Amino acid sequence: MTSLELRVNPIEGDNQSDRRVEMIAEITPVGRFRAKRRSRKLAITSGDALQIDDLPTGAWQIKVTLPSGRRMIRDVTLKSRGAKSVQFDDVDVAPRRSRDPMSATRSSELSFLSPNLATARSLRPIGRITKPRASVVELGGGGDPGRHSRWSAVTRLIGEPATNLGTPVSLSGSAAEGEWVISADDTVYYSPVRSALAVTTGNRTLLQSLPTPWDIFGEDGVLTVSVSTAIDRLDVDVRVDEPGISGVISYLANGSLQSAAELLEQSSTLNFSEMLRGKVSSPLRACAAAYVLVGASDLSRPAEWHRWLDNLASWFDTIPDGLIILARFRQLTGNREAASQHLLDALARGLPHYTLGIVWLRDLMAMQTRDHPAHGYGELVNRVASYVDVSKPFTCLRWQSGR
Template sequence: MSTALAVRLFLSSAGESNDAVIVGDINSADLTGESRRNILIPCGSSPRPASYPVTPGRYVVSAALPSGLVLTENAVAVEGQETPVDFVMTDSPYETHSWQYLMGNIEPDSVYHSPAEVPLAASVASRSIVAAAGPDDDAPGAAVDLTALATWIPDAAPTSCSFASMLALGRNGPEPQVARLIAHGEPRVLPTPAVRGEAVSPLYRFGPDGPVGAPGEPVGERQFLVVETAGSVRLVTLPLPWGTTEVEVLVNLRQSPTGSAVAVAVRDPAVGAGLAYMSQGALDMAARLFTDVEAMLYSKLQNPLAAAAGAYVLIGTDHSKGVTYWDPWLDRLADSFPRISDGAILRAVRLLRRGSPDRARARDGLIEAFDRGIPFYTLGLAWLVDGLSAFPDDPECVRRLDEARRLSWLADMREPFLILDLRQGSTR
């Protein structure tokens, strides 16, 4: 048998699959062994370890969590043996929340259930959804209603997804239910998930047919979740459908470890963590998980949202000049799904970044992307703003840039999918 380190990470489980893959490193501690960068670490309740051949010696193995936290374990590789290196993250506050815990969206059990108060962050952007919604003159310790109303929009009206419509929602103040202004049909209020009596961090799950365990109306091409609590309103983009994979929405009514009051995660075993890396700007790490972008873009366009994610990572890490073999795939993504503005954004930004002499085509692509409506991905909104900024003398681009930039001020830029805070007046 060769000398190797067998690496894996354990998560708690509520009797369901919670498999994932994250990125890590193997570094020689005595400077005599072989270091390995960007290894893949299987995660789950009983994951099969990934074996990495090394030379005998002492090593420090690190696991880079999507939250930015890095775990480390020491290991001694013995000649002719496979040495186990087990990371343990089984201290999620609830087994149902283990995926969110891995993503860094909720605290460990010892912190979450501690009687000690969590200090309130000074930054408005990092304050809890309830604290941010409260009047500035509220007395410390004043009672706050820790409940949330979650309304599912199974099919948004196409006109409601425009930048102008979204900005209008943010200006309208405490108007009627936001969901009714967006939905094509009838929105549905969801019951609070039963999580052992805990309602402070409700977790909602969605599958191809809508809420897990309670599918309802036929779903459309664009779905949202509206989360309302204590005067605060978040409009949450649901990245659906994502094949047969479930999507989780965590509503954190207490102080969030990331600062995001609402977090969206796709429970995709292969690339779910990659989406979180992408939102943190760690595109090189995300690229280690999006290894099959060719298949996503060319042969598997039945999941265009996954293809778009792969394209964001590809464009963000491959700075090739001139036309590449994968540029036509971006055309296919952009042309095949007109209601997904991300495809048009990706194609236009690629034209700008590769130094194409045809700037008019890039300009027209950015205008087309804007006119399709808001993107699914937060990174798409950032790239759209950046792209439109490249045409400061074009009145059509300037007008659209103004709206896109103002919408970006309402977006939670820490999240992979677009989440808009439509009621920020009380926090300013």
Template structure:
């Protein structure tokens, strides 16, 4: 009979269960045991541990968090016994924000409740929407802001208004120009302040397929956005909706901080929610452990094309199989079946350009696909914007590609590259 290590990660008790799965490793500490790589660790307020049989011996178990941090625990596996290995991330500042804490979008509770200090950000890019002057002791949260006027939901947006040219025009518009009024075609709606424990400093907004949770209302179109405004800064937030039955969360962090983003978007998907954060880090191999069922996502009629697109970014980024693959038709289906999804066209084009065959027809189709992707409008995924610009740059002598490359690059300067979904700072605050 072998020994067993039972792994789990505990989040803040109470509130919602916050179930998720992250990736870790089991390594033999005395070189006599059996190491296991890329194991899956369940997370939540009280998740059932996942058992992993190992040879008896001493082990170091690690959990790779979506934030990039790595937690470690020592364990002794005993013959015939199940040894629990519990990681703890129970110091979220608010129970309602446990998922955000796991994703790395918010600091520990002590930073918000006075038990710890956090150094202040120095760079403009690291500053949040509200950056109050620090107190004499060097610490200090962000200043006050009217939460009732902080976020405006745009449920329906005409395709012409999410084009590269339209968004760049908004970034150059005079101060005071209404971004929500300019981009929304279905009646933008100012959202009330969230009623949660962290509302004063870290308001958390939740969205479902039909709009804000608790206050749905149409019309809802092919793309939904959120405009977040405070202290002269305006961020246009891409909402990854609809995402099946899962909700999307938008966290606005109103304190000055050297880590994280001022606005973060995550999807409350227990299976692949953490995978999206790994994707944003560039840890595609780690993300691939969670996007294991891309084929089901890309069935004949994908019920969740956004999740399918994320899975395809991971596939193309990690699978370098030469020639045709069984998943090439999936890319065709995703690109052709959802004309509002620029990411589908980006993925197909990049795949064609990366094939090692050197077939001129693939190169031409890839070039045409990049132009098609650009003309569909801004992508959902930040990685998609990067791949689009890289692809267009491969055709420097092509005037059609060069013009689009210029706009794609200028838009990328406004993007928060730490986020999986495209968030654009349209009024970059200067101090």
């Protein structure tokens, strides 16, 4: 037996040096002893060394799935003399595979997202880089303000610059570097109502749904919202500074539900049961776990967490995601009547926090009969969905003035 030490260094365009994030690693035996040895899956945190003991000597393959869904692969031979140390760097990253980021949703009804992908590729350059203009926009939530009203309100925002949309927010940063941040004590992090950040530079505007408050009873500073600009780019990064859950959220964004499920199972800092039980403190963290569990689990086998989905859906009337998750669960387990009602209730709550919620919502709508009341939302939901940036974990809309 011998030992193996793994480390994942900062990867360009993925886990940055100032951001600790967990990801899933798999160690698989190769060669003539493959049938007699078992693979191991483990959670590894970027920048930290992971020590794996009691490994048989011989040939092994190591695969690390990065938060972006890209993979790093290395073949190693373990010998009996001393521990083997393996560090992964940029050169180990396999070429990005072309895949639908939401392919794990088991749906063929995803064509509604394609117009925005084509639009994103054809956007005109921003021009001279100037300081972005930003504002906080209330999206509403809770109660029943009237049929379709929340979706109608979002469609009225599309096409407008940030200065026309809400309460101005101050950004600090440098045009030379193109990086801007919102102060940690800004009300954007503590808004008591459902809100989004609107940012405009040049002729481009981005509306980023904010997962706030992330931890109702926890410490401040869990969320960081930053803006980046360049001649050809406007972007907002919503960072959850928790290594474990940030890895799960990143996997959700690129459709790697199975990797997210493996990370939930292997992580020493995450426990999906505790995440769902802790929904009162952080319902949006609980939603992330629920998306993974419903999307990647064998739902035919009874599990304790099944009953917790009802509370996640009913306790938080500003969050559509809990109802969307419950509706999909009911649909997949054969209770279509209940799924139909949950779908209607979810639509009345408005825009989901998670991008995956938009996909599941449209998927559920496509399964209903033509006379189902959900189809009354069809035009509004389709219009909003056509502006969704599917690369983001939290719902984000993009548009360009004059289009």
